[in-house]
Amino acid sequence: MTITSIGILGGIFDPVHSGHLATAKLALDYFHFDKIYFIPAGVPPHKSNPHVAPEHRLAMLKAGINGIEKFEIWDGEIKRKGTSYTVDTLTELKKLHPCAGFDFIIGSDNLSEIPLWREYKIIIKLATFCVTHRPGYSMKRPELLSSMRIKTFPGPEWKISSTLIREYLRLGYSCDYLLPPGVLEYIRQRGLYD
Template sequence: MKHIGILGGSFDPPHTGHLLIAEHVRDALELDEVWFIPTFVSPHKDTLQTSPNERLEMLDRAINENDQFKLSTVEMERQGTSYTVDTMTLLNERHSDTTFYFIIGADMVAYLPHWHDINKLTQLVTFVGVKRRGYELQTDYPIVQVDIPMIDISSTDIRQRIKAGKTIKYIVPHAVETYINERRLYE
């Protein structure tokens, strides 16, 4: 039986916080891999600043140095609004020999009651909650808690820094920073 972590999100852009979360959960739970799944259209976000292909390219560049990180395009292939329950149903059908662990920050733990078809989803995946400043890891839904080093980075803050002409060095992987600069994203 394989044990795979799933880290989903818009990744607009991906940053070192995403990588830190994935690596520490992978290590703590002794997962075989962590799959990064960028959403096509997020049910939790109003708009995305970059195209699906740009987000895929940035994410590929962000994770390419870790052999235990994989990029899954399952939501991009399906297009439309990306509901986790649909993604996990599909992944469970395709990988019946795998136990999946869906990694979420404390902000999403608090939002679990509002997730699409949450009761079915809790039967398909084990949720893993990690701390995030300003949120508690408390819910009525079953979650595994993993302590990680606190790092206060968000994609929203990165986009704001770029618009303000501030550095994003070390907040995103170098390859992502280079791609953003070359394409003049988020300006």
């Protein structure tokens, strides 16, 4: 089967949570992608370093998407040495899937940050952006992104974040419905985020 449409959900996934999975599933159902790549960042350029090692984030992601049809992990950013730039990732993926179109799945909270991305003008030529609303953030594209291809979709408007979950875990609060069971088990077995 020829792959023609790939959704991309990138992130630090520190840890991956139910909001990530729900957003990806809604995008999959809405846009009918052939598959969705979850791409864990190696060294993110605009955010602080992850709280746990890349191998833990990758293992949690594997546990989180286990058994979900059309969800796959592309770990090229973790394998790559140095800072993870989206333009490099897209270039690598285009070599792997030369006939595919790529759609970045993002929340409206990320729209204003895209002009800060390295070589963002190339990125917006190579990919379409599938944007879902995040509470408190505009869906309006910045003027610099007037040529950007945007599709919108209704996503979950939960206020779940990895930051909040890490704090809950540190305080000993229940995260049973915020994390996929396999992810929660992995965290508990290894004492991550204590």
